[in-house]
Amino acid sequence: MARRRLPGPIFHYIDGAADDEVTYRRNTEAYERCDLLPNVLAGVEGIDMSTTVMGQKLDMPLFCSPTALQRLFHQDGERAVAKAAEKFGTMFGISSLGTISIEEIGATISTPKLFQLYFHKDRGLTNGMIERCIAAKFDVLALTVDTITGGNRERDLYTGFTSPPRFTIDSLVSFVTHPRWAANYFTHKRFELPQLKDYVKEGSNISVSVGDYFSTMLDQSMSWQDAADVRKKWGKQFCLKGIMSVADAKRAVDIGATGIMVSNHGGRQLDGSRSPFDQLAEIVDAVGDRIDVICDGGITRGTHVLKALSLGAKACSGGRLYLYALAAAGQAGVERALGNLHAEIERDMKLMGCRTVDQLSRDNLRFR
Numbered sequence: 001m002a003r004r005r006l007p008g009p010i011f012h013y014i015d016g017a018a019d020d021e022v023t024y025r026r027n028t029e030a031y032e033r034c035d036l037l038p039n040v041l042a043g044v045e046g047i048d049m050s051t052t053v054m055g056q057k058l059d060m061p062l063f064c065s066p067t068a069l070q071r072l073f074h075q076d077g078e079r080a081v082a083k084a085a086e087k088f089g090t091m092f093g094i095s096s097l098g099t100i101s102i103e104e105i106g107a108t109i110s111t112p113k114l115f116q117l118y119f120h121k122d123r124g125l126t127n128g129m130i131e132r133c134i135a136a137k138f139d140v141l142a143l144t145v146d147t148i149t150g151g152n153r154e155r156d157l158y159t160g161f162t163s164p165p166r167f168t169i170d171s172l173v174s175f176v177t178h179p180r181w182a183a184n185y186f187t188h189k190r191f192e193l194p195q196l197k198d199y200v201k202e203g204s205n206i207s208v209s210v211g212d213y214f215s216t217m218l219d220q221s222m223s224w225q226d227a228a229d230v231r232k233k234w235g236k237q238f239c240l241k242g243i244m245s246v247a248d249a250k251r252a253v254d255i256g257a258t259g260i261m262v263s264n265h266g267g268r269q270l271d272g273s274r275s276p277f278d279q280l281a282e283i284v285d286a287v288g289d290r291i292d293v294i295c296d297g298g299i300t301r302g303t304h305v306l307k308a309l310s311l312g313a314k315a316c317s318g319g320r321l322y323l324y325a326l327a328a329a330g331q332a333g334v335e336r337a338l339g340n341l342h343a344e345i346e347r348d349m350k351l352m353g354c355r356t357v358d359q360l361s362r363d364n365l366r367f368r
Helices: 008-015 021-031 079-089 102-108 123-135 154-159 169-176 179-187 210-217 224-234 246-254 277-288 304-310 320-352
Strands: 033-034 051-053 056-058 062-064 093-094 113-117 140-144 237-243 258-263 292-296 315-318 365-367
Touching: 008 154, 008 169, 008 210, 008 320, 021 277, 021 304, 051 237, 051 315, 062 079, 062 093, 062 320, 079 093, 079 102, 079 179, 079 320, 093 102, 102 113, 102 123, 113 123, 123 224, 169 179, 224 237, 237 246, 246 277, 258 277, 277 292, 277 304, 304 315, 304 320, 304 365, 315 320
Parallel strands: 062 315, 093 113, 113 140, 140 237, 237 258, 258 292, 292 315
Antiparallel strands: 033 365, 051 056
């Protein structure tokens, strides 16, 4: 449905990844190499799937990862996703490249809120976003650490995708043949990136690809000391998003992070890299008793969540799992997607013979 409703360049921005998209496919395929081993006669009439991650009580062990540019996919953008997450009592993340302001989300949404920080060359911009999140009473700050340069997103190069959309002869046909999207885009509030617009014109007034934005605007000298400084300035629950190695997980503990998101950015950065699920056990074994580990990416089924929790993740997260739904039907679509996953997790916990998520363990798994 998202494919039908979105112009080609915008759909392929959601759907695409880096290079040959090997890692993108691997992120989901990794779960299929692991089998669940259920127990029976466990008295599972009542199921409690709640979990606590980075100090936040969530009613389900899955939350909405921060993603960029959401008002390109549906005119309500982050508003729709936040309200759907609130309905299911789970956490919602907003991106530095988000299209609804920190202040609006902070004032209107009561569910736990995470802000995803890109570390810009302009330290005034970086520090300003942190201060705005403090004022808006966000609960968690997640510093993204895997975008030191833009990934080679070849679909975006082929379609000419930019933010805001650049209307070329090639892309114009796709926009014209999706009049409903065009009407919503041109009749609602002007598209902009409210976290960035007062500092940089790129993305709001000057069209730029996401890859070029990362390569030119983000600080490629970002170091562990910079991450520690951000944690200190923030002073609350702090997460590093994009950790994939045990060594980096240990350093995250050393600088005082309270969570890590094991993530390869949905396969959009380094193609050929390992999947988060494949790397999860190694990281949990090394640091899982000292820091909350979140498995991010590739999740399309409730059983995927149960497999990650069985390996020791405190929760799971994902972006595409709600972005397609947002593009298809706005808030109602995101609610449908989260509702499907909630129902699957509940049903599958009963079939596994588990009443609570902490009853899931590696005893329930076998790898092929």
